[in-house]
Amino acid sequence: MKPKISVVLPVWNGAKFVGAAIDSILSQTFADFELVVVDDGSDDGTADILRSYTDSRLKVHSVPHGGIVTALNLGINRSSAALIARQDADDLSRPDRLQRQWDALQREPRAVLCFTDHSLLNETAAEVGAARLPRSRSFIALRLCYQCPFAHGSVLFAKEAFLAAGGYVADERHAEDYALWGRMLELGDFVALPEALIRFRIHSSSVSKRNLETQERLTFQIASENCRRFMGLNEVDAQRAATLLRTPARERKMGDWLWFLSSCAPKLRGKSAETFGWLAWQTAKRLVPVSRV
Numbered sequence: 057m058k059p060k061i062s063v064v065l066p067v068w069n070g071a072k073f074v075g076a077a078i079d080s081i082l083s084q085t086f087a088d089f090e091l092v093v094v095d096d097g098s099d100d101g102t103a104d105i106l107r108s109y110t111d112s113r114l115k116v117h118s119v120p121h122g123g124i125v126t127a128l129n130l131g132i133n134r135s136s137a138a139l140i141a142r143q144d145a146d147d148l149s150r151p152d153r154l155q156r157q158w159d160a161l162q163r164e165p166r167a168v169l170c171f172t173d174h175s176l177l178n179e180t181a182a183e184v185g186a187a188r189l190p191r192s193r194s195f196i197a198l199r200l201c202y203q204c205p206f207a208h209g210s211v212l213f214a215k216e217a218f219l220a221a222g223g224y225v226a227d228e229r230h231a232e233d234y235a236l237w238g239r240m241l242e243l244g245d246f247v248a249l250p251e252a253l254i255r256f257r258i259h260s261s262s263v264s265k266r267n268l269e270t271q272e273r274l275t276f277q278i279a280s281e282n283c284r285r286f287m288g289l290n291e292v293d294a295q296r297a298a299t300l301l302r303t304p305a306r307e308r309k310m311g312d313w314l315w316f317l318s319s320c321a322p323k324l325r326g327k328s329a330e331t332f333g334w335l336a337w338q339t340a341k342r343l344v345p346v347s348r349v
Contacts, residue, residue, distance in 0.1 A: 059113075061089040061212065062135030063143050066127035068096040070145035073257065075105050078146050082111055082347040086154035089141070090115055095148045097121025101163035110171040118328040125224045125232050132218065140218060144209040146257040148177070153253040157212040167344055168217035168244030169237075172253040190247045192328035196246055197286040202279050204300035210254045217243045231274035238282045276302070287323040304339035313342055 063081050067074050074275040081146055093110075095102055095118040105117050117134060119127070127225050141157070143149060157170045173189050190196045190205050199205035211233075221239035237246075276298060283294035283301075297320050300312050321335060 058136045058138075059088050059156065060137055061086070061139045061141050062132075062137035062215075063089055063091045063154075064131035065091060065126065065143045065145055066096055066124060066131060066262075067098060067102055067122060067145035068092045068124075068127070069100040069102060071098070071105055073146040074102055077140060077143060077147055078106075078109065078114070080148045080151075081143055081154075082109075082113070083151055084149070084154045085152050086158055087300070088221070089113060089154060090136065091143075092131045092135050094119065094127040096123070096127040116184060123226075123229060125229050126225045128224050132215065132223070135215065138215055139212055140215050141212045142209050144256075144294070147209045147255070148255040150253045150255075151322045154212070155243065156249055156251070159232070160249055161212065164245060164247050166245045167247045169211055170249060171212075172210040172249040173251055174207045174210050174242040174254045174256045175252040176253045177257045178225040184262040189250055191248045191250070192326070192330045193245060194324060194328040195290035195330040195334060196248075197241060197325055198278075198331055200234075200238050200241065200282045201286060202298060203275070204231070204237065206237075206248075207254065207256050208233035208347055209256060213240065214244070228274060228278070230270045231278055233276060235278045235281075238278065238285055242285070255342075259320070264341040283320070286325050287320050288319060290322070293320070305338045308342055310342060313339065314336045 065077065065081070071283045078091065078093070091114045093106060093114065095106060095116060097120050103118065112137065117130065139158070139161070141154060153172065157172065160170045161167055163265060190199045196205060217240055218236070220243055221236060228235040250339065279298035279302065280291075280294045281283070281296045283289050285298065289297060297316060300316055301310060317335065317339070324331065
């Protein structure tokens with residue numbers, strides 16, 4: 057019998073943290089899952105750690121090193137459940153994470169993805185901050201027009217929608233999740249859980265810190281594409297809008313911001329109080345001068 061959820065965990069030389077990540081999944085209160093680990097050519101002792109587990113829910117696939125996108129797609133393609141949860145090898149899931157996300161998707165039949173809030177950890181597992189999430193479909197779309205609004209490792213999504221959206225794309229490596237969410241939002245609703253159900257570890261060897269320059273370039277390209285997708289802008293206006301949204305509010309030229317408010321924001325698919333509130337807040341930040349002491 058197929059499990060209800062497949063948790064996909066790619067790892068490459070993650071011996072320092074992968075055991076804790078696996079333990080956080082195996083201790084979930086929701087028990088009907090498989091944990092699919094893709095060992096992406098590790099040579100640091102990761103394989104020994106994986107072999108030490110005897111839980112039958114853990115499925116390990118060892119492959120030559122091919123990178124995160126290849127490992128993710130392989131793990132999902134070899135998963136047997138209709139729902140896919142992501143877990144990174146250096147992060148920790150709260151014990152009730154899968155149960156909470158399963159329940160959320162059961163309440164929302166049109167939803168194809170559920171994401172959660174997260175807290176940030178340093179290398180010693182001390183919490184150093186938390187994130188704030190968009191809730192409405194409209195505001196999720198707007199946030200996607202300038203940044204990835206939630207943590208990759210916090211998601212639970214429908215495998216069918218993932219495949220229909222084209223999966224992870226090799227050319228988008230290091231921002232593969234951000235690009236995917238824009239495509240998936242066209243296929244159904246996203247559900248936000250405002251509790252920090254995953255702890256996201258920031259450390260010197262994390263992928264997100266090692267590839268900042270590539271991420272920055274890809275993020276702008278994806279942001280521009282999402283401006284075209286969700287606001288129906290042409291390529292020139294989409295790039296202008298993405299640049300503007302990615303600029304701090306007080307550094308924007310008022311003429312440019314008024315152009316966005318009059319020519320772009322009204323075209324955004326859907327409306328919500330959350331979206332209007334953010335636009336008003338950004339306008340106020342531009343208008344109110346910075347106090348000098």
